Amino acid sequence: MLTILDKYILKRYLVTFLGMLMLFVPIGIMANLAEKVGKIIDNEAPLSEVIVFYGNFTLVIGNLLLPIFLFLSIIFFTSKLASNTEIVAILSSGVSYWRFLRPYLIGATLVAILIFMMGMFIVPNASIGYNEFDYKYFKKGRKVQVTNNIFNQLNENDYIYVSSFDPNRKNGTNFTYEHFGEDKKLDYKISASSIRWIEKDSIYRLTNYVKRNLENNVEQIHTKRRLDTLFTFKIEDLTPISYVAETKNLFELNEFIEDQKSKGASNINAYVLVKYKRWALPIAAFVLTIIAVAVSSVKRRGGMGLNLAFGIGVAFIYIFFDKVFGTLAEQSGFSPLLAVLLPNLIFGVFAVYLLMKAKR
Known part of the structure; x- marks a missing residue:
């Protein structure tokens, strides 16, 4: 049962939080628009698409920054309570x-x-919609990083491999396609020094094509300098879209990760990291709330300004840790689970320390 004290603080909590969102989200939209307006005009992006993009932008960026907005709003209104000696009055009345x-x-x-x-x-x-618009109008013509050592199991019988793939040119090197029969023995193997997707003809072009058939333990070899052909796999199977995990809901993402694991995807850590971050953000709301209360509930000589400066500093450090560990998980063998847990664990310990100090 909520008491008058609970309702009073909770109302200030939620009103300040919503006010912070109403203040900073439009500022974020205007700052992004000021930066991107040149590309929007140059690429002749339709007004309707721009409006939809910034609606999606609000949801995508806003969700990532919700814990930070919450953190700053708590510091703001709790510092105000402390400066008005309301917290002293509450604790002096016997409230623990x-x-x-x-x-x-x-x-x-x-x-x-x-x-x-x-x-x-x-x-x-x-x-x-956010990423499609971003790649269509903002990243148009930008060089995309080449993906290396891509191995993919298409189904129970077919496997593909390329040593590197350039998404801009849709060109891969050292391509291999292996097909196994029902007896799990290799039926045939196709290899080529390069594979390229010809979009206008919807075909694959293989250079230095070699096909080895195994029939009755007899190997037959077919070679061609160049071969235009069709395959059952899609170009995305050679290099999945980098933001694909971000576009899937909870259940779709779990299925997608399991599918990629069964195919032996080399960049599985990036997808697992997205999954764990979604679970970590709600936890961050509690950690940052405790830190904010512990810092701002004590009346200081510097007042609200000092508390807000401290809060902004903590927010930047938290984001820094999150980015560093996230990059380690994506580009090395670092555990995605640890990459997500460590920032919250570090700041969780910090929160408990500050809370005990504020209580005293």
Whole structure:
């Protein structure tokens, strides 16, 4: 049962949080628009697509920054309570510090549920339009990083491999296609020094084509300097779209990861990292809430300005840790689970330390 104290703090909590969103989201949109308006005009992006893009932009970027907005809003209104000596009055009336903390945790729970629902089901749908517009108009002609050592199991019988693939040119090197029969023995193997997708003809062009057939333990070899042919696999099977995991909801993402694991995808860590980050964001809401309360509930000589400066510094450090560990997981053998847990664990310990200090 919520008391008057709970309702008072919870109302300030949610109103300040919504006010922070209403303030900073339009600023983020205007800053992005000011940066991208030249490319929008040069590429003649339709106004309707631009409007839809910034709607998706609000959902995608806003969801990532919700814990940070929450953190700053708590520091803002709690510092105000402290400067007005309201917190001293509350604690002097016999209310324990843990009881004072309860409405903050209730608010964090509500925000965590919002983050969870958005991250798992709403934002993935918005991410499709956001990324398609981004690649179509903002990253048009930009060099995309070449992917190396791509191995993919298409089904129980077919496997493909390329040593490198350039998404811009849709060209791969050292291509291999192996087909196994029902007895799990190799039926035939196709290899080529390069494979290229010819979009206008919807065909694959193989250079230095070699096909080896095995029939009754007798090998037959067919070679051609160049061969235009069809395959059952799609060009995306050679290099999945980099943002594909971001466009899938909770259930689709789990199925996609299992499918990629069965195919032996080399960049599986990037997809697993996206999954774990969606679970970590709601936890971050609780960690940052505790830090914000511990910092701002104590009246200081510097007042709200000092608390906000500290809060912004902590927010930047948190984002820095998140990016560093995320990059390690994507580009090395570092565990995606640890990459997501470590920032929250580090700041969780920091939160407990600050909370005990504030309580004293």
